[in-house]
Amino acid sequence: MSYTFGGNAADDVTIAATGGGNINGQLSAMGGWYYPTTLTGSRYFSSRGNITGLSIDNTLSTSLRFVTDHVTDSIYSAPAGLVTNKWQWFAVLLSNSNALSPPENVRMWAGDANTPPTELTVTTGTAPVGNATGSTSWTIGNRGTASVALQGDAAEQFILSSISGNLLNPAAVGRITDAEAELFRRLFLIPLWRCRPEELIQIPMIGPYGLDFTYWTGHIDVGGAAGTYDGQAFALVSTAPGYKPATFGSSAAFSQNMPPFRQQGRWGIQPIYALD
Numbered sequence: 001m002s003y004t005f006g007g008n009a010a011d012d013v014t015i016a017a018t019g020g021g022n023i024n025g026q027l028s029a030m031g032g033w034y035y036p037t038t039l040t041g042s043r044y045f046s047s048r049g050n051i052t053g054l055s056i057d058n059t060l061s062t063s064l065r066f067v068t069d070h071v072t073d074s075i076y077s078a079p080a081g082l083v084t085n086k087w088q089w090f091a092v093l094l095s096n097s098n099a100l101s102p103p104e105n106v107r108m109w110a111g112d113a114n115t116p117p118t119e120l121t122v123t124t125g126t127a128p129v130g131n132a133t134g135s136t137s138w139t140i141g142n143r144g145t146a147s148v149a150l151q152g153d154a155a156e157q158f159i160l161s162s163i164s165g166n167l168l169n170p171a172a173v174g175r176i177t178d179a180e181a182e183l184f185r186r187l188f189l190i191p192l193w194r195c196r197p198e199e200l201i202q203i204p205m206i207g208p209y210g211l212d213f214t215y216w217t218g219h220i221d222v223g224g225a226a227g228t229y230d231g232q233a234f235a236l237v238s239t240a241p242g243y244k245p246a247t248f249g250s251s252a253a254f255s256q257n258m259p260p261f262r263q264q265g266r267w268g269i270q271p272i273y274a275l276d
Contacts, residue, residue, distance in 0.1 A: 002035065004255045005141040006151035012142035013154075015216065027176075029184075030054060031091025031109075031192070032140075032157030032216075033259035036084055036150065043150050045090065046157060049135025050144030054092050056082065064108055064120070066092045071130025078120035080110040084152075087259045088112050089193050093184060095176045096132050103174030104128050107181045109189060113260035117189045119181060140216060155259045156195050160188070160213040195261040 005011040030046050031054070039061035047053025051069035057077050058065060064080045067073050080090065089111040096104045104127075109117035140157050141150045176184075191199040197215045 002033075002153040002155040002255045002257050002259070003141065004153050004257075005149045006038070009147035009149050010142070011149040013140040013216070015138045015140070015214065026161045027093070027095050028159070028161035029091060029093045029188070030157075030159045031089070031189075033087055033089050033155040033195075034150065034152065035087050035155075035257060035259075036082065036152035038151035039082055039084060040151060042148055044139075044141070044143040044146070044148050045150055045154065046141070046159075047139045047143040048159065049133070049137060050146065051133070052135070053139075053143050054090065055143070055148070064090060064092075064110070066094075066106060066108065068094060068096065068104065068106075068128060069133040069135075070102075070128040072128060073126065074104060074106075074128035075125040076106045076108075076122050077125055078108040078122045080108070080120055086112065087155075089117065089259075091117060091189055091192070093176065093181065095174055096128075097174035102128055102132065105174060105176040107176055107184075109185065111193055117185055117193050119185070138214065138216075153255050153257050155257075156192075156197075157216040158192050158197065158213065162212075193261075195259065 003013060030048065032046065034045055036056075039056055041056055041058035041061055042065075044053050044055040047055075049069060051067060051073055053067060055065045055067070057063035059077070060079070062079065062082045064078050064082070066076045066078075080088075082088065091109045093107040093109075094104070096102055106122050106124075108120045108122050110120055111117040135144075137144070138159055141154050142148060188200065191197065197213075200213065
């Protein structure tokens with residue numbers, strides 16, 4: 001299942017105290033499956049707190065925009081070929097040192113049902129100044145407490161961070177080499193693109209580097225209290241493992257529109273795509 005946003009600009013799904021996604025001197029990432037029905041600049045796919053997040057670019061609506069929360073916020077963009085009425089998958093990877101005028105590196109990927117995550121060309125519009133600000137809340141389909149809701153559907157989503165620094169290279173926080181980006185794509189992004197988060201627990205490097213990870217399935221569990229549905233997100237490998245309640249914006253709605261690999265059943269497609 002997915003969740004439809006855009007009936008109200010304040011539509012959102014919020015998951016409090018989640019694992020993953022902090023940007024303070026860590027390697028962090030977010031992304032998932034989206035089905036936009038209208039491409040309006042500055043509408044958000046996902047965010048961490050009230051600033052940091054991934055959105056439609058406010059200049060070119062076929063591009064992605066990623067902002068990180070600093071004294072002077074950083075702004076990055078990448079042409080992604082966004083289109084309407086089609087399931088697309090996006091992800092962003094950030095390495096930040098959390099120092100004044102920090103070295104910061106951002107990588108972005110896009111894919112669809114027929115194309116595994118492909119790295120995009122990222123342009124820096126504004127460089128960060130000052131320490132990064134983290135958040136314990138995760139908002140899907142909007143930016144924190146703002147009213148810039150995605151117009152369309154969002155399905156399976158993830159956020160993660162390496163709580164011991166750079167998961168790929170702990171001595172190089174603030175930098176992501178091409179080899180590290182490709183390793184991250186193969187180990188993490190390919191399984192997540194295939195809706196197979198359970199494969200991440202098989203990665204040997206997770207334990208030593210303290211991965212903090214939360215995954216939102218978009219599925220319904222009617223056992224939750226009014227407005228809250230338990231079991232919508234789970235911390236797979238986290239400092240606080242277990243299910244996380246998700247609170248849904250009142251004017252949005254569940255949808256039967258599912259991303260491609262969920263349409264094929266719980267286990268998605270065959271693992272051959274892990275080495276595309």
